[in-house]
Amino acid sequence: MTAMTAALEDLLRPGSDRGSLSAWRWSVRRQLVPVRDQLLREHPARHEAWLSARATRMLRERDELIARLNAVAAEVLSAPDADDLADRLTRLLADIARHHQRVDDLAWDDVELEIGGSE
Numbered sequence: 001m002t003a004m005t006a007a008l009e010d011l012l013r014p015g016s017d018r019g020s021l022s023a024w025r026w027s028v029r030r031q032l033v034p035v036r037d038q039l040l041r042e043h044p045a046r047h048e049a050w051l052s053a054r055a056t057r058m059l060r061e062r063d064e065l066i067a068r069l070n071a072v073a074a075e076v077l078s079a080p081d082a083d084d085l086a087d088r089l090t091r092l093l094a095d096i097a098r099h100h101q102r103v104d105d106l107a108w109d110d111v112e113l114e115i116g117g118s119e
Contacts, residue, residue: 012086
């Protein structure tokens with residue numbers, strides 16, 4: 001996911017070149033598509049009972065992130081303040097990164113259960 005968001009993060013940096021604001025907006029909009037697609041491709045695996053609550057939380061969190069991403073994507077082309085838009089997208093990308101870390105943690109906990117843990 002980090003490789004996918006690297007180009008978007010470069011566009012959102014405060015010092016990035018926004019010479020042509022409309023071209024910048026379209027570039028940001030195009031970079032949001034693979035991020036959204038990656039979130040949509042997440043699907044829950046079957047988990048043991050002790051992990052099912054966390055897996056359900058991950059799905060709810062993913063749905064909230066998709067809703068936020070859709071709302072911001074709708075504003076990209078028309079938001080009056082590009083700096084505010086960039087700040088909101090930067091926060092959203094940080095939240096998506098934390099979400100993916102929690103998904104990875106859940107997968108590792110599931111694997112740890114299968115092989116007997118680290119005790």
